[in-house]
Amino acid sequence: MASVNVERTDDGFVARNSRGAEVPIGSGDTEGVFTPVELLLAAVGGCNIVSVEPLTAKRGHRLAKLSMTIEAEKGTPNLLGPVTITYEVQLPENDEKAEEVFRNVATRVHANYCTVSNTLQKGTPVHVTFEP
Missing domain, CATH: 3.30.300.20 (K homology (KH) domain)
Known part of the structure; x- marks a missing residue:
């Protein structure tokens, strides 16, 4: 099974996998995120x-x-x-x-x-x- 956790943080949103990798997520208006x-x-x-x-x-x-x-x-x-x-x-x-x-x-x-x-x-x- 594949699994990713996405949650709101103080800076926006972040996706995390079980190996500790993180990807910041946001809107098209937010710099530095996907x-x-x-x-x-x-x-x-x-x-x-x-x-x-x-x-x-x-x-x-x-x-x-x-x-x-x-x-x-x-x-x-x-x-x-x-x-x-x-x-x-x-x-x-x-x-x-x-x-x-x-x-x-x-x-x-x-x-x-x-x-x-x-x-x-x-x-x-x-x-x-x-x-x-």
Whole structure:
């Protein structure tokens, strides 16, 4: 089971995991924090990139640079439109197979292994419960 705690603090809101990592959360007006939508986009990107990088390297093609931009526009006031992942890659010199391997790995990771992307694409119910 995955679990994160989100709570109000004196400075706003913070999400914490069981390993002690924290991410500040706020509105689009607040400096130095992620909005909830930005965190969702970061989750999509993070889920993909943390699998793509080691799998590409494991196949002998360590990329000189690997980053991505994840974008989505609001489809309606409370729903995102399509999410677009754009990879920015610098291929290693003298490695003619690196691009092909990277593209194959990235495509497979996105289609088959990224839990976050698959959850968004297939849809998952969100339940709310209350504890006193």
